[in-house]
Amino acid sequence: MKQIRPIDDVVQKDVLARFDELAKPQNSLGRLEKLVAQAAGIYGKHSPTIERKIIFLMAADHGITQEQVSPHPSDITRQMVLNFLNGRAAINVLARHFNTEIVITDMGVKGDLSQLLGIFNKKIAQGTGNIAKEAAMSREMAERSIKIGREVFEEVFAQRQIDLIGLGEMGIGNTSASSAIISLLTGAEVEEVVDSGSGLTPDGIKHKITVIKQAISLHKPDINDPIDILSKVGGFEIGGLIGCIFAAAQRKIPIVMDGLISGACALLAIKLNRVIKDYLFTSHCSREKGHKVVLDYLGMTPIFDLEMCLGEGTGAVFGMNFLEAGFKLLNQMATFTDLKKINQSMRNNN
Known part of the structure; x- marks a missing residue:
């Protein structure tokens, strides 16, 4: 990983001072x-x-679906990708509303999507291995997945400057x-992390916990090696991501960030380079x-909490627009000095 520079503390302090000058109570x-000061520092x-x-x-896709850890078949991944491309998923509706683009990448969806327009075709394999019985992927594949994510970003950036990104996923x-x-990575018990996902019953949750414990016990990932994990x-x-x-x-x-899955991404990224944390904003809880476990561990406070758990980037797209609105306040609001000038000008005109 190339070096990531620390964010600019001086700019952060200057922006906070600027907010104090605006025509509002401090x-x-x-x-x-x-949040705006942190983004300005970035x-x-x-x-x-x-x-x-x-x-x-x-x-x-994920091979662990063979263990019935989800109430939905793995085919739904492909169906939802088609829905994204047709513009009818929740993230599409919200992205249109907030004037936000969506860049979709096939990293490993089962089936052939190579003839579809509007998607980066970067398939590494037809889904991961079933982690209850085998590793999700080889180390080389793990490294390649990160490289592909960087390449997709850079290809989009080369088209035109990007100012703000959000994380979304489907699988x-x-x-x-x-x-x-x-x-x-947090040291939390599996029971403290696992929830119903997309609608598991209480018995289904117990089964999911058992399967995840089995996977961890089988593979014994090195907690000091994010690529191994x-x-x-x-x-x-x-x-x-x-x-x-x-x-x-x-x-x-x-x-x-969005929810649970982007929280896992954040933990791995920060383990690779701790400076990354200052570049991350958590949109919602x-x-x-398990997402609250992540936020508590990282000491991060969500911008909002609407009890969402959809994924796709639906929380992130709201969070992005809080930041955008914050910068508009910073750049467009009058200061108390501006008000004095306006009052003086009105007196002179009278």
């Missing part, structure tokens, strides 16, 4: 002021504007992979309890 915009600019926003949506079974990653219990889309995270950070672009 700190009356609450945490939004600090840009290294005092008054940046956000024009091009992109959700990077990575999709892949039936990826809450199991993410739960394993979260348990390993990714290769043994991760997913191709998880690696792809890690690549996007690093590429964006190197370009000094803020990254807005997912209803999946």
